[in-house]
Amino acid sequence: MFGKKPTKERRINAWRALLTGICSLTVLSPLASASTVDQEIDQLRAEISEHSARVFALEQELLHPADTRMAVFLTLGNREALDLDSVELFVDGQPVASHLYSQRERDSLEAGGIQQLFVGNLSNGEHELKAVVTARSAKDHFVRRETTHHFQKHPGNLRLQMSLEAEAPSYDPRVSFVEWK
Amino acid sequence: MMCRTLKASMRAACSLLLFVMAPAGLAATVGVPGELAAGLARYALATDRVAPALGLADSIKGESASFLGAQLLLSSGRTDQGLAELRQVANGQHHRAEAALILGRHLLAGDQPSEAEQWLGKAVRFGFGETRQQASYELAELARRAGRTDRAGRILAGMEEGYWAAVGYLNLSSDYAREDLNPSRALVALRVALAMAEKDGVGERSRHLKSRLLVRAGYLAYQNGEHDKAIGFLDKIPLDSYSTPQALYLHGLALAAKGNHRASMQSWHRAKKYPLAYPGVAEAWIGMGRGFDLSGYLGQAGEAYLAANAAYESERVTLRKLADRIRQQGAYKTLVEDARDSDLEWFLADSRTLTQPRMAYLLEFVEHPNAQKSVRRVADLVQLARTLERQKGDLAVFIQALEDQLATLGTERGGAASTLKKKQESLETALERLAGANLSAEQKRQMRRMSETLSMSAKSLKELGSRIQKRPSVLRQQLRQARALKAQTTGLQDQLARLRQQSEERLNRRALDFVAEQDRQMAFSLDKTEQQIAHLYEYLALENLQETKP
Structure with a gap:
């Protein structure tokens, strides 16, 4: 019962260990190559991300020349008062952007994220921006608000921050605009 | 700002090669106020649209700048740089717990548990809320996987009520159930998990977890001979849950x-x-026959066994067809894309999703973490391929537009500009004439605005000539850039196609193994029903013999 196992058994065990080793190597090798593929994917993703950023930069340069560019950014003023459903933007009566929010996007906005809602080109002069917001307020009421903002477009980049807030006790949504110089 | 101007002028002077080697997204940052950069990066990270935000990394201000920058690096595939940046953040003053948690998880995935434990410990020490709970859960899992269930229990006991503590106790109960002869310790852990899950605020997640916990508790109670208790647990599972078939x-x-x-x-x-793909369904088919048998309805028992037999046979045909389709079209299309597309009546999704065989096999397949990884890998590559394809199309349009613009610029000789200048002068005269009149305050405001707009137009017209002269060289440079990027896109597409083929082959092998295993299970069930039918016929034959004996 005690002591070393007989020589033959040890030899069998040695063969068994070798076989197990070979088997485990065969099992492990696909895992190792899977991680190699993952590394390669990571490298490729880095290249593609960089490449995409360059294409995006060129696209911005070509489609939206800095002189006539106008961008609208959306932020949530107070974060728990509104459950944002959708936003539509109209410039001089023409629809230019509309967005239906997913839970993920909503969560990100509530966590301080900022969305670039619209980027486009406008001629210099007076313009009107209309925003239509649908949301569910903290009192579980579905609300739709239309807000109009008049602004003057000067040569150069126009950046408008559209802030959405709803304050207690009515939790009535309010849209305000800030122009970044 | 100085830096950006310098970069812009350098870029203008750069050759094609230098442009390709330059840091990414230079122009992407133009036009975004520095104060908004952090928010935009946060939104991009949360919605997985990282490329437009990559250029923002340098302009992010405030205490979150390094943390967001590190996350952008990680999301864009530059893992080593991202992890190095995260280490600095975790050793700094702001976001140290969040950074430590991400680091810990990366190291765990990379099979470096001891270093991961240090970072997770740090995340627990400095973190709050969800971050702290997630880090504690990871620590408890590390201890549990190392066989230190007592330590895991102590960590879980120190956690706040909610989802992460509940999942921790669920895993702990599995270990107890495996180790103990008596399920009471596992049942206590499950009861604690159920109480913890009650406090989870995320509805869908909480419902799913509670169903799993109740099935597990029901099974353990049944195994222990506590049938009423088991029925009590199982009665609470909703009918639209993934665990419902097994619970039934x-x-x-x-x-x-x-x-x-x-x-x-x-x-x-x-x-x-x-x-039949769901756990418990194949057994329920056999159960029907057994139920009739025990109730004394032997004829119906035979029919039920035959029906089960036919169902298993039919399922084996389905599985063979599924395997053929995987071989022909690949597992990703067969199991993932087609299962997604077949759900045309999306408004009925709640009632349909669970009853579709292909969706059932997909859900069952992705229960395994390695299968999840394989599917995720292919899904990522498919997404990247779509991005590259769209970019290639866009770049082809840009190239065409730039070539057209260069051609038309050669023919344009400022005819339209001189007409506009004449119009500008006549408008200025009209404005001056009006300014002399007696105006109200509102009219004066309007006049001021018109004058501003006119002076802007005058400035633009004045600069137009010099800008037109510069335009061809700018266009030619942009054309060179667009052509270089398009060539680069083709190269990246080739690399991606190779990696996608490798990843899909891996997924196919895994999916075929899964289908073969399902087929083996069906064959096993088929054997069982055939045995039951044989027993039944044997019994009936013996009965007949006894009846015919004189």
């Missing part, structure tokens, strides 16, 4: 053990409505 089968078993065969058959009859 166990419910039937517990009822049958109490001698209530009629009620047990009702449960199994309901379980039979679900695809």
